[in-house]
Amino acid sequence: MHRYRSHTCGELRATDVGSDVRLSGWLHNRRDLGGILFIDLRDHYGLVQLVARPDTPGFEALDKLSKETVVRIDGKVISRGAENVNPELATGEIEVEVGEVEVLGAAQQLPFQINQDDGVGEERRLEYRFLDLRRERMHRNIMLRSAVVAAIRSKMVALGFNEMATPILTATSPEGARDFVVPSRLNPGKFYALPQAPQQFKQLFMVSGFDRYFQIAPCFRDEDARADRSPGEFYQLDVEMSFVEQEDVFQPIEKLMTELFTEFGGGREVTSPFPRIPFRESMLKYGNDKPDLRAQLELVDITDIFEDSDFKAFAGKHVRALPVPDTASQSRKFFDGLGEYAVEQGAKGLAWVRVAEDGTLSGPIAKFLTEANVAELTKRLGLEAGHAVFFGAGEFDEVSKIMGAVRVEAAKRAGHFEENVFRFCWIVDFPMYEKDEDTGKIDFSHNPFSMPQGGMKDLEEKDPLDILAWQYDIVCNGIELSSGAIRNHEPEIMLKAFEIAGYDRDTVEHEFAGMLRAFRFGAPPHGGIAPGVDRIVMLLADEPNIRETISFPLNQNAQDLMMGAPTELDESRLKELNIALRKPVASGKGEGEK
Missing domain, CATH: 2.40.50.140 (Nucleic acid-binding proteins)
Incomplete structure (x- = not known):
């Protein structure tokens, strides 16, 4: 035996x-x-x-x-x-x-129970992660992750993609987050950067003649934690394809996602096909570019109805309405509860009216609406008896954020929210640039390596804020799973695009020397995408926090409590690396504060 x-x-x-x-x-x-x-x-x-x-x-x-x-x-x-x-x-x-x-x-006395959920805090769980992973739920999540990654590899190969590796030690790149840097012992005073994504390398694969690339790629970003984002490192399915347009990228990725979520989704329905929603339409209808389509309600822009209104709360402001059907049986508690929720999201309050059987409106702001207002609202919103309408007014971004959250919450409370489904969509036609509200500076809004939809002509002739890019996101149940783009593979268009964002030619030539040099030796049109593996598993496991699907995550302060990282280096090691430390000036803030 x-x-x-x-x-x-x-x-x-x-x-x-x-x-x-x-x-x-x-x-x-x-x-x-x-x-x-x-x-x-x-x-x-x-x-x-x-x-x-x-x-x-x-x-x-x-x-x-x-x-x-x-x-x-x-x-x-x-x-x-x-x-x-x-x-x-x-x-x-x-x-x-x-x-x-x-x-x-032999086992010592346990810091928390393994065979039951005893409510132990996350910090303690991460300190003893090897014990936490013995719990049935955590063990199941990690095995689900293993199965999903294995399925991704198999399906990508079946779709004609080839798995290739890219460097971990590389150069810094403006991906939108801070780099983690690594000092070079052999090159004193110089540093490598850990890749925020294999962006340039996967494009260089296309220039090198490899037609369809993929990789389960580790990515490193020095950014703050969120429920759907782990600090430090994460993994993505990195994909690039040559001689493609936007729809050519969508087809294999949509097939992959549909199969993955059907296979591992526990019988939950999966959207098919994925709707294509332009960015600006998404902002107007859903309040954000990550719409949760399980909520079967939409916002409506009614700013024009109140442009010349005497109602000061709406006049001269951006106004968004949320019509909610079938509220006749709802008590005042329903309306007050949504108002309290809106305040939690940053609103000063939440205006509302409801439609009676005879078509008249009642509610806190009904008396401020003229007959013309009521007629136009009824027509625009398709109001019928039993409808309620919630209103948000203010600056566009502020109203979008608040009313986008209210839309989902109202759907849940009023019975217009689908459970046990995966509602996917593509968000398309992102603006190429955005303006920094504080500095007024024009900057890239998404991926700096994207191709503008109008090419050089639009870069030269259009207001930068009106230029659209061949950029796209996959969203599922309000979670952004992936960003992607058709790449800017023409050097002069790329230089012009960066010039608009404030990068002079010499800087771009220096920072992206390898890529520009490659493009000047014949680059094919190409595009790609990079769905987040951690977020895919988080959705499939029905976990609200992404750290529940990662074996050994950092905590919210980007610390590894189990291994004690990050650590200090002794003087001999610092000297070997040619590093001299400058201690931060005391700010009076506590440990871990920023």
């Missing part, structure tokens, strides 16, 4: 009754029922119940060992009997009567 096991803990069935077996695993739980011990033994593959009687050789050891101790047991498989079968357990028809016990790895 094998030194440690003849079977795994999830393998035994009724057909094994009478067999002598050897199992190894962790003591998951223990119950003493009338002097007989019932023990759950766990390994990677599942759980099996052991039974130890007082006359069993291993009884005394099992009675004293702490939970999570690793043991080997020899025993005999016996039937539980029909009345004791556990249908929720794959091994629920049998149990193993313990004979011999060997301790393979």
Whole structure:
């Protein structure tokens, strides 16, 4: 018999009754029922119940060992009997009567429970992540991630893509976030950057004649944590294709996403095909460029209705309306609750009216609306008896943010929200540039390597803020899964695009020397995309926090509490790297504050 096991803990069935077996695993739980011990033994593959009687050789050891101790047991498989079968357990028809016990790895007192959720905080869980990963939910999430990545690789190869690797030590690049930098010992005073994305390298693959590239690529960005973004590092499915237009990129990626979410989505419906929504339309209808299409409500721009109004709350402001049908049965609590929610999002309040059976409007602002206002609102919004309308007024961006959140919340509270579905869409026609509100500077709004839709002509003739780019995002259930673009592969167009964003020719030639040099030796039209693996798994696992799907994530302060990173370097190491530290000036803020 094998030194440690003849079977795994999830393998035994009724057909094994009478067999002598050897199992190894962790003591998951223990119950003493009338002097007989019932023990759950766990390994990677599942759980099996052991039974130890007082006359069993291993009884005394099992009675004293702490939970999570690793043991080997020899025993005999016996039937539980029909009345004791556990249908929720794959091994629920049998149990193993313990004979011999060997301790393979003793466990100290646990900092938190493994076999139940005891409400321990995330910091503690990350400090003992190796224990946290033993929990059933976490183990399931990590195995889901493994299966999803394996499926991605298989499906991408089937779609005609080739997996290739790109460098980790590279040069800094303006991807929109801060770089992590690495000092070069052999080149004093110079630094590598960890790639925010393999952007330039995957484009260079296309210039080199490799037609369809993909990679499960590690990316490194020094940015703050969010529920859907892990600080430090993340993984993306990096994709690039030659001789393509926008729809050519959409086709294989849409097929991949549909298959992935159908295969691993637990039976939830998946959008097919994905609707294409222009960026500006998304901002107007949904309040953002990451619309949650499970919410079956849309915002309507009604600014023009109140341009010359005497109603000061709306006059001269951007006004957005949210019509909500079937609210006749809703109490005042529904309206007040949404108003409180809007205030939590930054609003001063939430104006509303409701439509009575006779078509008249009631509510806090009904008396301020003229007959012409009511007529136009009824026509524009398709108002009928039982409708309610919520209003937001102010600056465009502020109203969009607040009313976009109210749209989803109202849909949930009013019964216009789809559960257990994956609602995908493509957001297209992004603006090439945006203006910094503080400095007035024109900058790239998305990916600086994107091709403007009108090429050089638009760059030379249009207001920069009116130029659209061949850029696109995939969004699912309000989560941005991916950004992509058709690339700017023509050097002069690229130089002009960067010039508009304030980069002089010499700077661009220096910062992107390798790419520009390559483009001058014959570059094919090409484009790509990079769906986030972490976010895909987060959605499939139905987890609200992306760190729940990553084996060893950093905490919100970009610290590895388990390994103690980042760490300080001693003087000898700093000297070897030609680094002199300058301590930050004390600001009076506490540790971890910025």
